[in-house]
Amino acid sequence: MKVLVYCNGQPLEDALFSKCFTWADLVIAADGGAYNVFKHGVHPALIIGDLDSFTDQAPAGVKVIHNPDQESNDLQKALRYAAENSASEVLVAGVVGDRLDHELNNLSVLLEYSHHFDSLSFIDNFGRSFVAERTQKLETAPGKVVSLFPLAGAVEGIVTQDLRYPLRNESLEPGVRNGCLNEALSPTVTISHQSGVLLLMVQH
Incomplete structure (x- = not known):
């Protein structure tokens, strides 16, 4: 099952939202993210969270789950629901x-939550962000931005193919070196690493 989770931050542009909405089998609003969904003229199937932001009556047919737990944020609540329902x-x-x-x-x-699903990505109007596999192939286009960030300590043994600034068995580490604002040279880019957690941000 494909799930779109909408949080309460910057909304997607309408055209991008339309693609995501068409792609998804289920749309979940994380608390005040419901207002973002409403701005696009549609309703989520579910609103979940501690409901400190969404204070209105839900539209007919929209399920609401109030979870007051303060040890998890609304995104965690939404992802937990998605995982428990076979997303x-x-x-x-x-x-x-x-x-x-x-x-x-x-x-x-x-x-x-990156290991709870076959794929988990953050999406905004610029691009998509996700935790990389040990060997990650990207379908992109020449000139598109590809940024690499070490997310939890050092990432070692990074090898890239078809990036403007190649990495050849090199390391990235928070506070030492990151790989922001690299650039694709071909429609397919390959990035591999031996250890660590590598976050990729890829321009649409």
């Missing part, structure tokens, strides 16, 4: 906003 692929929108603490926490959640 295989998940896109998460609305994770970028005006709160850096929320964004950093959401990256931690991305790492936490």
Whole structure:
């Protein structure tokens, strides 16, 4: 099952949302993310969270799950629901906003849940972000931005193919070196690494 989770951050542009909405079998709003879904003129199937942001009456036919647990945020609640209901692929929108603490926490959640699904990606109007496989092939286009970030300590043994600034058995480490703003040279880019957690951000 393909799931779109919409959080309460910056909304997607209508054309991008339409693609995501068509792709998804189920749309889940994480608390105030419901208002983002409503802006596109449609309803989520489910609103879940502690409901400190969504305070209105839900439209008819929309399921609401109130989970007041303060040890998890609304995104975690939505992803847990998706995992428990056999989701295989998940896109998460609305994770970028005006709160850096929320964004950093959401990256931690991305790492936490990356192994619960066949694929889990954050999507915004610029691109898509996800935890890389040991060998990751990207379908992109020449000139598109590809950024590499070490998410949880050093990432070692990185080898890239068809990036403008190649890495040849090199390492990235927080506070030492990252791979921001690299660039694809061909429609297919390959990135492999031997150890660590590598976050990829790929322009649409």
